[in-house]
Amino acid sequence: MARSPADDQRQAEARAAARETVGEALAESAFYAARGVRPPAQVIPAAKVGTVVMRLVAATRRELLTFDDLSLCLNRGISERMVTNAADWMRLAVARIPVVRQITTPRGLACDSGIDTIQWRSGSQARLIEKIPFRLTVFDRAAAVLALDQHAMFNGMLLVRDPIVVAALTRLHRDAWNGGDNPAVRDAGGPPAHLVPILACMHDGLPDHAAAARLGLSLRTYSRRVSELLALLGTTSRFQAAILAHRRGWL
Structure with missing residues (x-):
């Protein structure tokens, strides 16, 4: 949260x-x-x-x-x-x-x-x-x-x-x-349900505007959820977030 x-x-x-x-x-x-x-x-x-x-x-x-x-x-x-x-x-x-x-x-x-x-x-x-x-x-x-x-x-x-x-x-x-x-x-299970599609878009390498359009979110809401996902993973780097998500079995 x-x-x-x-x-x-x-x-x-x-x-x-x-x-x-x-x-x-x-x-x-x-x-x-x-x-x-x-x-x-x-x-x-x-x-x-x-x-x-x-x-x-x-x-x-x-x-x-x-x-x-x-x-x-x-x-x-x-x-x-x-x-x-x-x-x-x-x-x-x-x-x-x-x-x-x-x-x-x-x-x-x-x-x-x-x-x-x-x-x-x-x-x-x-x-x-x-x-x-x-x-x-x-x-x-x-x-x-x-x-x-x-x-x-x-x-x-x-x-x-x-x-x-x-x-x-x-x-x-x-x-x-x-x-x-x-x-x-924190390691147990996966990310919260509302962050699962955010992680998928990041994994696919979509730019923020394209990801927001795919999910039907405003760009502001999408950016906020990306920040929430990064905080959950304990990093400020999207590249490192992908690595950490793989290590946790989220991807």
């Missing part, structure tokens, strides 16, 4: 509230860390991110939680080697850690096809939300890393061990998890 502007607004407000909550928790943590009461957060430069993440994954025994979205890395100068390393870390985590819960977006899941940083088919659990509030990994509810920007952990991250901040991050992840969609459910 297509989202309404009101839905988008509510989700934007929830993301803003989550970022504000984290910002306030980090500011409070810094205040007490300066007085020696809580452990200080540590900025990890880009050159050391891989080493630190591997060390944290290797030390994790019970649970790993993530907010991640590979689509945010696209066209941002993130090398293929870095993305491959991230997939390797997640394979290691899934093999060793009993509970791995990953939250991504439909577009992020589509972009991840064939890379597998989201290991939901190979042992992790996953949920889909429309947009992640920030990039995050929580290790055994004892440590967490936050990306210094929205694009990738590889550009640098903040390592947090303050238990109060880590608990706040864990709660935010839990709330998003409880409100997210299971990707296996």
Whole structure:
């Protein structure tokens, strides 16, 4: 079902509230860390991110939680080697850690096809939300890393061990998890009935005006349904939508 502007607004407000909550928790943590009461957060430069993440994954025994979205890395100068390393870390985590819960977006899941940083088919659990509030990994509810920007952990991250901040991050992840969609459910069955002829027209390569005429729809309605189908498949590319639809057995 297509989202309404009101839905988008509510989700934007929830993301803003989550970022504000984290910002306030980090500011409070810094205040007490300066007085020696809580452990200080540590900025990890880009050159050391891989080493630190591997060390944290290797030390994790019970649970790993993530907010991640590979689509945010696209066209941002993130090398293929870095993305491959991230997939390797997640394979290691899934093999060793009993509970791995990953939250991504439909577009992020589509972009991840064939890379597998989201290991939901190979042992992790996953949920889909429309947009992640920030990039995050929580290790055994004892440590967490936050990306210094929205694009990738590889550009640098903040390592947090303050238990109060880590608990706040864990709660935010839990709330998003409880409100997210299971990707296996999205994969089940086919598209909604009103989008089946849209998919067929796209598969036949018809221009929008010809497809709209074939289906007896206005050009505006046809374009809106194409956008709905792309959103359902988690992509903005019609070419990629065809590939994803084939993989799901919709074509």
